[in-house]
Amino acid sequence: MSKDEEAAPAPLPDNAYAEVIGSPIEQSKSPLIHAHWLKELGLAADYRRREVGKDGLHAYLAEKRVDPAWLGCNVTMPVKLEAIRLADEATDRAVTTGAANMLVPRDGKIVAGNSDVGAVMLLLARLHEAGRPMARIHLYGTGGAARAVLVAAASLGHNGIVIHARDVQKAVKLAVQFGLAYAPVPLDTPPQGDGIINATPLGMVGHECLNCDVSGLGENGWVFDMVSAPVETMLLKAAKAKGLGIVDGIDMLVEQAASSFELFFGQPPKRADDEALFARLRS
Template sequence: MVPTGTTAAREFRAAVIGSPIAHSKSPLLHGAVYRALGIDCSYSAIDVDEAQVGAFLDDLRAGTAWRGLSVTMPLKGAVARLVDSTTAPADVLGVVNTVVVGVGPHPTLTGHNTDVAGVAHALAASGVGTPQRAAVLGGGGTAAAAVAGLAQLGAGAVSVIVRRPAAAADLQRIGGALGVEIALVPWSHAAEVVPASDVVVSTLPPRAADPLARELAAHAGFRTDGTLLDVAYDPWPSRLAAAWQQAGGRIVPGLDMLIHQAVEQVALFFPEAGADRAVVLRVMYDAVGAVRR
């Protein structure tokens, strides 16, 4: 299940898994950092779907060179159930985007969630303080991480805007565990709630928020001084980000979140690199030609 080849010659291995996976920028980010820090680690993108992930993790436990995995859609919930243990806040969220492989002949797998730190750090770096009126678009695993990231910034309440509120009811349990009041708002009210929010995090797939963007752009009186983080970074700017910026708001690219969560992953895979956080951040921004905030 775990592929072999030229990467096996490296001392350590890591990868991002999900399906589809060819678009992932994680190999570019991690590869640049390991080269810059002199860490002999290959990092690849491996297409793994939900039917394959159990066997893939079993093979990982039988390996010796693996340091960790980045986990993307649609595997974040499944991996949380399959690893040997999880850390906070992954244990509360039930969502894992990072797996650390233990050292030894029978390594254990520990699940983490660095998306939470990615959201919090990306927003804080853009100047966001304590959100007073926060909103999240979407109700999946990334939305759960967004709620937790907003909680880290001090948000006491978050409106979660979803197409089927009943399907996102678990976010209210998560909010309760984090000390955040969650209001599940039907999508039909998005154009009312979003403009009234000082911080908005869109966790929707690319182009899924386009209808909302058109509705906001068509409203001549729409103005905002709030901040929008759109986790969908391709294409960029998204229509939602463009409409938000046109109305006077500040936009935070999803690429910022991706980079900040990847910095946390590097520190988990290679704790000895943790002291070089500023270097890791600079190398990752340079690797994708992005402007650091």
């Protein structure tokens, strides 16, 4: 057997598919991303979306355990925390984050993983390399996405984070757990610092933008909004008007999807045509 044959990915099962689950799920752009990469690689597989809430996750997993065509799923709100509880095993990042954004079948078990952490690390590193300051970062939220930010920031050595939360006491526990330099504040407190990361649904279609004030950020400041529908949220519009650096939810969605894709389909996506993919996602 040649080296090329030895290195070839394992064949996919008949009718192979992965999917994204959550509620609501209609707005998810994940199927478009994965379909693009599947076509680029010529893989005979599918990627779907399915409405699954907290009450339905247990039944969903029971169904998938006996489906040989199921390659796994991405997990979005509101089941990221529930997903790690119901999985048989979890990766270190999922455990540290306390949330899963993907579930993958492995050797008869369902393993919870978290590719959000790696995506946030990559995007924060890009901001840093572009000369954006990170001494004081304002993080909106305390859920699974916010926890991924905290794990990523800790890995990069950034602890100058102010958590903005509806439940400040919950945020205090996270601040202590991650050794943050600043005390948490209520969600609508105006930020004063270098950057903002929105890890909440605020600004998403159907959700108000509770805190879109960017006046307290410096001229070299930046905004990273994880919301991907709409692509340009009110928070990002405010940042754009001030000439700040911007990372949008599409950036986040694509980078976390790339790691998930390789786990689901056995090989990394081709990224050479990502410019066309980003154009479609932002249109």
